[in-house]
Every structure is written in C-alpha cells, then in structure tokens.
Amino acid sequence: MASKFWASSAANALKISCSGTKISAFPALSRCFSSVLDGLKYTKSHEWVKHEGSVATVGITDHAQGHLGEVVFVELPEKGVAVTQGKGFGAVESVKATSDINCPISGEVIDVNTKLTETPGLINSSPYEDGWMIKVKPSSPSDLDSLLDSSSYTKHCEEEDAAH
Amino acid sequence: MNLNNAKKAVLPIMNLVRMQGVPILDQLHLEERLLRCDLKNWCIVNVGTPQPTIVMGISGKPSELINIKSVIHNQVPVIRRFTGGGTVIVDKETIFVTLICNREAVPLLQLYPQPIMSWTGMLYQDVLRDFGKFSLRENDYVFDNLKFGGNAQSITKNKWIHHTSFLWDYDARNMNCLKHPQRTPKYRSDRSHIEFLCRMKDIIPSKSIFIEKTLNSLQKHFVLQSIKLDDISNAPYAPSSRLLTRQELEHELLSTGA
Numbered sequence: 001m002a003s004k005f006w007a008s009s010a011a012n013a014l015k016i017s018c019s020g021t022k023i024s025a026f027p028a029l030s031r032c033f034s035s036v037l038d039g040l041k042y043t044k045s046h047e048w049v050k051h052e053g054s055v056a057t058v059g060i061t062d063h064a065q066g067h068l069g070e071v072v073f074v075e076l077p078e079k080g081v082a083v084t085q086g087k088g089f090g091a092v093e094s095v096k097a098t099s100d101i102n103c104p105i106s107g108e109v110i111d112v113n114t115k116l117t118e119t120p121g122l123i124n125s126s127p128y129e130d131g132w133m134i135k136v137k138p139s140s141p142s143d144l145d146s147l148l149d150s151s152s153y154t155k156h157c158e159e160e161d162a163a164h
Numbered sequence: 165m166n167l168n169n170a171k172k173a174v175l176p177i178m179n180l181v182r183m184q185g186v187p188i189l190d191q192l193h194l195e196e197r198l199l200r201c202d203l204k205n206w207c208i209v210n211v212g213t214p215q216p217t218i219v220m221g222i223s224g225k226p227s228e229l230i231n232i233k234s235v236i237h238n239q240v241p242v243i244r245r246f247t248g249g250g251t252v253i254v255d256k257e258t259i260f261v262t263l264i265c266n267r268e269a270v271p272l273l274q275l276y277p278q279p280i281m282s283w284t285g286m287l288y289q290d291v292l293r294d295f296g297k298f299s300l301r302e303n304d305y306v307f308d309n310l311k312f313g314g315n316a317q318s319i320t321k322n323k324w325i326h327h328t329s330f331l332w333d334y335d336a337r338n339m340n341c342l343k344h345p346q347r348t349p350k351y352r353s354d355r356s357h358i359e360f361l362c363r364m365k366d367i368i369p370s371k372s373i374f375i376e377k378t379l380n381s382l383q384k385h386f387v388l389q390s391i392k393l394d395d396i397s398n399a400p401y402a403p404s405s406r407l408l409t410r411q412e413l414e415h416e417l418l419s420t421g422a
Contacts, residue, residue: 093222094248095281096248097248097280160274
C-alpha cells in the first residue's frame with residue numbers, strides 16, 4: 001500500500017536547464033529546452049535511472065516535468081515495497097491531473113525521497129538531483145539493457161514532440 | 165461505401181454508458197476500474213447524484229478546503245477521488261461527463277495534462293458554440309468569466325481519464341460548505357464561489373440538449389456504442405476513491421482547529 005506523502009505546494013518556478021536538446025531553430029517559438037544527462041538510462045515514458053553498484057535511483061526527466069507543469073503533490077511507495085519494471089510505482093499531481101510514474105527497473109524500494117513531502121516542486125527545479133523519487137535494490141540488473149541511453153532518449157523526445 | 169461510412173470505418177469505438185442518479189462514489193469506482201482494468205474507450209454520462217456530496221481531489225486536505233464543522237453537522241458526505249484537481253460539491257442537478265481513452269484514441273494527442281485539457285476544450289467549444297461565449301480558461305470551462313464545469317484528470321502509461329462535473333443548477337447554500345481555496349486561477353480574481361459560478365440552466369434550454377450535443381460532438385471523433393451499466397464486467401479492483409469517515413473529519417478538525 002502506498003503511503004501518501006502529502007505535499008503542501010510551494011511556489012517553485014519551473015526551471016528549465018538547457019543542454020542542447022534543441023527542438024527548433026527558433027527558440028522563442030519552440031518548446032522548452034529539456035536537459036538529458038549522460039550516464040543515466042531512460043524509459044520511453046520519461047523516467048530516468050542511475051545505477052551505482054547495488055542501488056538504482058529513479059526519478060522523472062526534465063522533459064516530463066516540463067510537460068507536466070508545476071508538481072503540487074507526489075505519491076510514493078513505502079520502503080520494502082517490491083516494484084516491477086514498466087509498472088506504476090507512484091504518481092505526481094500537476095494541473096488538475098494525476099500522472100502515473102512507472103518504474104524503469106524491478107527490485108525492492110530501499111529509500112524514498114521524503115523531501116518531496118513538503119517540497120514537491122523539487123521535481124520541477126531539480127529533476128535529476130534533489131527531485132529523485134525512490135532508490136531501488138535491483139532484482140534484475142539486466143533490466144537496464146532494455147532502457148534508452150541519453151542519445152536514444154533525446155531522439156525519442158524530439159520525435160515525440162515533433163509528432164504533436 | 166459512401167464517404168460518411170468510410171470515415172466511420174476509421175474512427176475508434178467508444179462505449180457509451182448513460183446513467184441517471186447513480187451515486188457519485190459508485191461512478192468514481194466504475195471509472196477507476198475502467199481506467200485501470202479495461203482497454204476500451206468509454207464515455208460515461210450520469211445525470212445527478214442523489215444527495216449533495218463534496219468531492220476533493222487526490223491531494224485535498226479537508227481543513228483547507230471545507231468548513232468541517234458545518235459539513236459534519238449537516239452530514240454532508242466527503243469523498244477523496246483518484247484524480248487531481250480541486251473540490252466541488254455536487255448534487256442531483258449536476259451533470260457528470262467522463263471520457264476514458266486509450267493512447268491511440270485521439271491521434272497525435274500527447275498524454276500530458278495540458279494537451280488533453282485543450283482537446284476537451286475544443287470538444288466542448290463545438291458543443292456549446294450556439295449558447296454563449298464558452299472558453300477553456302485556466303483549465304476551467306467558463307461562459308465569459310463564469311465557471312460552470314470543474315475538470316480533473318488521471319493519466320496512466322497508455323490511458324487517460326478526463327471527467328467533468330457540470331453545474332446545471334446548484335443550491336447556493338451548499339457552496340457554503342466549501343472554503344475559498346488557497347490555490348485559485350487568476351481569472352477568479354478573489355471572487356466568492358457564488359460570484360464566480362454560473363448555472364447552465366440559465367444558458368442552455370435543457371439537459372437533454374446539452375447531452376445530445378455532447379454526444380454529437382463526440383461522434384465526430386468516435387463511433388459510439390451504447391452499453392448498459394449492468395453489462396459492464398465487474399473485474400476485481402480495489403478503488404482508491406473513498407468516503408472520508410466522520411472520525412477522520414473530526415480528527416482533522418481537532419488537530420488543525422479548522
């Protein structure tokens with residue numbers, strides 16, 4: 001059963017960091033720049049995972065937070081819960097919508113970012129660092145093999161945005 | 165095959181369920197089950213819920229959103245639903261319209277809140293163009309700057325739900341159950357509930373006209389297939405939408421002094 005981390009909404013401005021994922025030659029008219037970090041793996045549903053030894057840290061990407069808008073509430077699982085690759089493990093609320101977050105890797109939740117309780121906007125301002133969501137002890141490290149690297153994920157975002 | 169039939173042949177199917185007076189909690193449970201356990205597209209229309217009921221979004225805090233003492237005294241049910249968004253009080257004069265769609269249902273639609281909200285705005289623009297100056301304004305459906313419909317969504321990996329409570333009519337006394345929320349759209353301009361809402365019955369000739377025009381507009385995008393409520397399979401699913409207990413409300417009142 002997910003424990004609900006109620007978040008009082010702080011007015012966190014969206015901070016978009018630029019790192020060259022340029023959608024258009026006309027920045028003033030283009031969609032937001034989204035940053036994609038090397039060294040992480042990504043899903044097509046816009047989650048990232050950082051695998052360091054026996055711990056995998058999970059969050060949502062800059063592309064996702066930019067499209068979601070200001071996050072005002074985050075629902076995360078409790079420690080000890082099993083998560084499955086491709087299945088939902090929590091949700092974020094933004095702009096009158098809850099959006100599922102899907103786990104990039106199977107395993108056991110060993111840590112949860114409790115800072116998101118009071119400051120859910122960390123997901124907007126720092127999606128790859130302070131806005132991390134859960135840490136997982138992977139049960140099947142080969143799960144990572146099916147994920148996208150940074151250049152494949154960048155291409156995926158560009159294609160997705162161009163199609164809409 | 166004529167052109168109309170050819171067009172229909174490529175439109176996705178949407179199951180249509182029409183209900184009258186089904187309690188809003190039952191409706192929410194049905195919606196959550198269809199979103200999570202079913203692959204098809206659905207439109208649910210429910211005309212009224214039997215008794216005035218407060219429905220909060222997933223992150224709603226009673227102390228911030230409702231006048232708890234009055235709500236307990238008047239025994240008004242309070243529900244926390246599975247979708248995002250704000251707090252409404254609904255009753256037998258509320259018309260509920262829900263759309264549940266899979267990823268491919270609306271071509272080129274990104275499964276994020278704003279694109280979905282914009283698409284529904286276009287749908288209802290088509291429905292309401294003859295009746296007043298309709299617009300989607302900061303995620304509310306308004307005539308001019310008066311709100312008549314509250315929206316909320318939930319988005320999964322491959323499906324989305326967008327449901328609306330339309331204020332055909334309402335009892336102004338019921339609005340006293342709701343506090344002025346901390347987070348409001350700019351266009352509300354600090355107006356009270358009564359000052360910033362309007363009644364659809366003052367603008368549209370009848371409920372049936374609104375509903376039929378909505379279904380006509382949907383038929384430009386889907387082939388509607390009527391389904392009886394009793395014929396929907398009851399897949400086992402534990403919904404998250406629930407009624408808050410009196411004990412929970414009293415505890416919130418005591419702990420916050422709200």
